[in-house]
Amino acid sequence: MSSTPHRVAGRPAKPILTQQRIVEAAFALLDEGGAEDFSMGKLARSLGVRTPALYNHVDNRQHLVNLMRRDMIRSIDQSLIAELPWPEALLHFGQLFRDALLRVPAAVELIVATPITEESESGLIYEELGGILRRAGVAVPRILMIMIAFESLVVGAALDIVAPGAHVAVVPEGDSGARQTRHVEVLELGEKFARQARSTVSEQSFDFGLRAIIAAVEREVGQRDHVGM
Known part of the structure; x- marks a missing residue:
């Protein structure tokens, strides 16, 4: 009679590896290290698997980062935007x-530096933004520029928060101008706000x-309407 134990049906010994689980683990690893x-x-080790196992679910690092970008975009609650006047909608x-980008601050630079692919669903951002600008009355040829x-402002604001001391460029201590910066005014403000x-x-x-940006859009739309009168 065989003494080999039979595996009891039920939950697997370890959590099943999925694309979403890999994405969540990547955010956690970035947040930690x-x-x-x-x-x-390191991501594979944090999941208790060998690195090749990841590639059954993601093509490569770029693919993974775009899935993280998608996760970030999906976290944006757009439910109130359609109900707000366009200036408030754009501000909101x-x-x-920006807050979605900063969900895991350490991930911002990685996400921003990685080329965008279809998996990121970044089109959702542009669809929402384009809709707000059309409501404002912006001419179609101008929408892309705005x-x-x-986007440059939002991404720059997120990077500004995760780059401490970015506003103050202090000269090395051995330099005769050790207490100076490229712009004295910037140093003075930097020391105050630090x-x-x-x-x-x-x-x-x-x-x-x-x-x-909102004021510029209002001005542009107003000027166009005035000319068209």
Whole structure:
């Protein structure tokens, strides 16, 4: 009589590897160790599998990062945007977009630096943004230009938050101008605001930029309407 134990039917000994589980583990690994420490090998070890097992679910690192971008985009709650007047909708959408990028701060640079592919579903961002601008009355040929400006502001704001000290470029201590920077005014402001929460400065700068874009759109649409009268 065989003494070989029979496997009891039920849940597997370890969680089944899925594309979504890999994406979530990648975010967790980045949150723990940062982008510099991120690799497919370390990701596999964090999941308790060999690296080749990952490639049954993702094609390569670029594919994985675009799946992470997709996860980020899907996390944006757009439910209220259609109900808001277009200036408020644009402001709200910009804040949601930036906050989604910052869900895992260490992932921002990796996501931004990776070429976009269809898997990222980035088109959802442009569809929503284009819809807001059409509501505002922006001429179709101008929509793409404004979308690029808007995206540059949002991505730049996210990178600003994850790059501490980016505003202050101090000369090395051995230099005769060790307490100077390329621009003295920037140093003075940097030293002042360094004592405050950096996030407050970034938030104010981002809000200013968003409102500047909204004002520019209002001005452009108003001028066009005036000419057409």
